[in-house]
Amino acid sequence: MNGYWSDIFTGSKSLVTGLLITAREFFKPVVTEQYPYEVPTMTPLFRGHIELIGNAETGEPNCVVCGMCQRACPSQCISLDGKKAEGGKGKVLTRYILDFTKCSLCGLCVESCNFNALRFSKVYNLAGFDKNDFVMDMLKRLEEQNRCKQ
Amino acid sequence: MEIQEQTRIALAELFPAITTVDAPPVVEGGSQDEAPPRAPGVLVTDFAGCGSHLDVLCRPDQVVDVARIMDGQGFFLEAVSGVDWIDRHQLEVIYDYNRLGGDHCRVMVRTCLPRTEPVVPTISGVFPAADWHERETFDFYGIQFQGHPNPIRILLPEDADFHPLLKDFMP
C-alpha cells in the first residue's frame, strides 16, 4: 500500500514543480531570432558555395586552369576550361561552371588549389524554383563583384 | 591478455592437422597475392597495426564451429562483410568478433568461397545478430547462406535482381 501513497505525494509534488518551471519560463524573454527581420551574420570560416578570387587590382581571376579542383571533387561538380593567353605564357580562364546541386561542401577543391584562386562564399540563403538555378557560372559572378566594387 | 591465449588455443583445436606441424610463416599483413595461399589456421597479428588480435582463416564448413567456440568464449558478433577478389575468382566472407566488456580482444574470421557458387552455412542460429548482417551480405554480394531463416534482401528493393558490390557490376 505504501507504494500507493508515496506515488501520490511524490507524483503530485513533481507535477507542481513542473508547472512552476514552465511558469517561470513563461515570463522570460524570447530566445528565437526573427529571421526575415533579424538576419544572421555568417562566421568567417562558413562554407557557402565556392567562388573565384579576383586579383586585387586587375580583377582577373587568379586561376591558371590547372584543373586540380576538377579532379579533387568527389562528385565532379566543377567544369572549367581556358585558352592560351595572348602573351603566350599560361592559360586564361574562359568558363568555370559549378553544379551546386551535387556539391557536398567538403572543401577538397579549395584545399587542392595552390594558386589561391578559390574560396568559400558566405551565401547561405539559396532558394530557387528550378534545378538549373544552381548550375552557377563563377566567372559572371566574379565580374559582377568587380563591377559593384567600382 | 590471457583471453587471447584462451581463444587462440580454443580455436586451434579446429585446425589440428595444420597448426601442430608448424605455424605458417607469420605474414606481417603482407599482401595475400604473392605469399603462398595461407593454409587455414590461427594467426596472431598486432592490434595497433591492423585492428584485430587474431586472424583466423577457416574452411566454409567450419564457420559454424568457429561461431560456437566464440559464443562459448563470450564474444559477440560485430560485423559480417563480404569481399569480392575478382582476380582470384573468390568471394570472401569476414566475420568480426569482439568482446563486450572485460579485457579487449578482437578476432577476424575469414573464409574464401568460389565465385561461381558462393554458399556458406549461416551462423544466425548461434548469433541472432548475424541474421540481418547475412541478409545484407547476400543483398550486396549474392552469397547464399544455407539455413538462413529469412534469406530475402534487406536494404535493396525486393525485386532487385543485381548484386551491386560485385566488382563486375555495372549500373
Added chain:
Amino acid sequence: MTVPIQLRHDETFVLNLGPQHPATHGVLRVKLTMDGEYIVKAEPVLGYVHRMHEKMAEGGTFVQFMPNTARMDYLHALAYNHGYALVVEKAAGIEVPERAEYIRVITVELNRIASHLLWWAAFLLDLGGFTPLLYAFDDREKIIDLLERITGSRLTYSYMRFGGVCNDIDDEFITGTRDFIKRLRGRLPRLYHDLVTHNIILIKRIKDIGFITAEQCRRYGATGPVARGSGINYDIRKNEPYSVYPEFDFDVPVFEECDSMARYMVRLQEIEQSMRIIEQALDKLPDGPIMGKAPKMLKPEAGYYYSAVETARGSLGHRLVCDGGKNPYKLKLRSPTFSNLSLYGEVAEGMLLADALAFMGSLDLVIPEIDR
C-alpha cells in the same frame, strides 16, 4: 510491467508503422501484427533511404569518401569522420600531431552532447511533451554555432583530414565552449531533471518498459547506451582506447535496470561526462601543428584493417580491405543502430503500441545510419 496476457494469434490485424510516421524519425517501417493494442509480432523493414555508401567508397579515392561519412549519422557526424580517419591512418601509418588529437576529441565530445540533446528532445516528443524540445534545441544551437565557427558547416561536417584537422581552433572558440558548459551545467538540474526526469508521468511511462537483458545485448551485438543500460560496462573510449582518450579521466555510466529509464539515464549522464572531458581537454590543449605530413595520393599497404569508435549510439566499426591501390578495395561500415534495432522484434512482442514507441525512442535510432 507489461501486463501478461494471452495474445490471440488468430484475430490479428497488420498495422504498418509507416515509412512515413511521426515517431520513427526517419524512413523506417515496422510491420506490426497486432491483437487489439498489443503487438504480436514486430518486424522492421529497412532500405527506404539506402544510398550504397560502400560502392561510393570503392569508386573514389580515400580522401574523397570523407564527406560521405558525415551523411550517414548526421547527429554525430564528427565521430564518423574520426572513425574513417582512424582506419585510413592505421592503414597508411600516418602520424597525427598532439594538438590535432586534442581538437578532434573536443569537437567529437561537443558533437556527442548535441546528439544526446537532440535525442532527448525527440524522445520526449514521442512521449507527448512538446516544450522540452525547445529548451534542448536552445542549448544545441549554442554547440552548432561553436562548431560552425571552426568547421564551416553546421550538421554534416567534413572537418577531419588524414593526419589532423583542416582548421585550427581560436580563443573565441575556447571561451565560447567554456561559457556553454557553464550555462548547460546551470540548466541541466532545473530544466532537464526537475521538469522531466523526476516527473511522475514520464517515470510511469518509461520505467519497466522494454527489458533488454545483457545476454540479449551480446547475442544481438547491441552496443553503446543500449548495452550500458543493461549493465554491460563497454565503452570503446575505455575498453579499446584510441586517440588521446587515455589521458582524460571520466567514468562510464552503467545502469543495471535494463529498461528504457536506464537507457535514458545513461545518456543524460554521458552529457555530464562529455563536459568533463571537454574541460580537461581544453585545460591540457598543447600548441603545435594541426596537420601531420600525409602524402597527397594515399596508397596504403594491402591488408585487412579495422577500427572502432564510440559514437553517441554505439560502436561504429570500419572494416577496410586494401589491395595497395589508391581506392579502398572494400570498406564495410558497421553501424551501431543496425544491430541495436535488430533486437526490436524480440523485445517488442506483447507490448502495447504506446510502449513499443517509447521503447523505439529509447533505442535512439537514426535511420540513414541503419540503411547506409
Added chain:
Amino acid sequence: METSIWRALLYLVGIMAFAGLNAAYLGWCERKGAARVQRRIGPCEAGWAGLAQPLCDGLKLLSKQLVVPNGVDGIIFRVAPVLAMIPAITSMVVIPFSANIEARAMELSVLLIFALASLSMIAVLLGGWASGNKYAIISSARAVSQNLAYEIPMLVTVITVVMISGSMNLREIALDQQGGFWHWNIFRLENGHFLTMWVSFIIFFICSVAETNRAPFDMAEAESELVAGFMTEYGSMGFGLFMMGEYLNIVVGACLTATLFFGGWDCPFGLTPGVWWFLIKIYILIFTFIWIRWTYPRTQIYRLLNLSWKILIPFSLANLLITAALIKVF
C-alpha cells in the same frame, strides 16, 4: 417578455457568437501560450500580433475539400464532426453567465450538462470508426474507455457540490455562493466544507482535462503514436469542427468549474458582481488547461485508467461520505 421570440432569438445569436469566437480565439491563445512557454513568439504575421490568424485558418479550412475515403459509411463520416459540436453548444444554454444573462434556467441543469458531455464521446467513437483507418479505430477505442473512466469521479464530485448547495439548478448554486470569495464553495468555512471542496475541485479539474481529451490524457488524439487519432482521415471542416468541438468542451468545462467552485459571476470582494468576473474566471481556468498541456508528456492508457479507477474514484467516494457526514453532524 419571458416567452417572446426576440429573447430566444437574441440568446441564440449570443450563444452562437460566444461559441464561435471562443472556438476560434482559443486556438490563437493556445498557440501564443505554448509559444511563450517555449520562449518563442507564436503567430505574429497575420494581422497585428497574429490576431487574424484564426480567421485565416478558418478560411483555409473552409476552402478545402472534405475528402471522404471510399468504402466508408459516408453519412456517419459526415455526421460525426457535427455531433462533436452539438453537445458543446447546447450545454451553454443552461450556463448562468450572470444574474440576468442566462438562456434557460432549468431545474436539473447539472444533469443536462453531463448528459450532453457523454454525447461528445459518441462523436469521437463514430468519427474513429467511420473513417475506416486502423489508427482511428485504436484511437476511438481508447477515447471510449478514457471518457467512461473519467465520467464517474466527475459525477461523484458534482454530487458533493450539489449536496452542499442544495439544488441541481446551476443558477441556485451560483446564487448560493454570492457575496465575496469567503462565500464561494471552495472557501466555504461553515462546518469545514472547504477541506472536502478542495479535494473535489482537484478531482473535478483532472476529470475535465481528461474528459476533453487534453494534454496529459490526450490518448485519443496522440499525435506521435496514432498520427492524428480519430481525426486522421478528416480534411477541411471535418477537422475544423472536431477542433472547435474540443475547444468548446474546454470552455464548458471551465464554465462548470467556475460556477460550481468559484461562485459563478460573483466578485471576489462582493462589490460588483457581473458577467465580466465570470469571464475572467473562465479564461484563467482555460489558461491553466493550456499551461498543463505544454508542461507534461502523455500518459499511457493503463496508467490513465489506473489513475481513475484506483485513485480518483476511491478519493471522490470518500469525499462524498465525508461531506454527507459533515452535513448530517452540523
